[in-house]
Amino acid sequence: MNPHQRVSIEVELYVRQRCAFSDRTKQTIIDICRRFDQVHLSIFDTSTQVLKRPSISITPAIWANDELWYLGTFDATSFEEKLAHLSAGMV
Numbered sequence: 001m002n003p004h005q006r007v008s009i010e011v012e013l014y015v016r017q018r019c020a021f022s023d024r025t026k027q028t029i030i031d032i033c034r035r036f037d038q039v040h041l042s043i044f045d046t047s048t049q050v051l052k053r054p055s056i057s058i059t060p061a062i063w064a065n066d067e068l069w070y071l072g073t074f075d076a077t078s079f080e081e082k083l084a085h086l087s088a089g090m091v
Helices: 020-033 078-088
Strands: 009-015 038-047 062-064 067-071
Touching: 009 020, 009 078, 020 067, 020 078, 062 078, 067 078
Parallel strands: 009 038
Antiparallel strands: 009 062, 062 067
């Protein structure tokens, strides 16, 4: 990988209305993603939007670069570590 090439990270967060865990996860992910310039965060509400991944029924669901990272669970420390590895060009 070219050391001067920026790595783009696409994060998709699927949440549901009236779900306290989804709400907390959403705010935490927003805060973490702000620390990484190369992260593009898309948030989808499974109860009101046409979804890119229509089979999502468990929330929160978090995808990064088309890989499912979390489904119904979330760990902020591990999420941030994974983003740091991706942003450094490590897989």
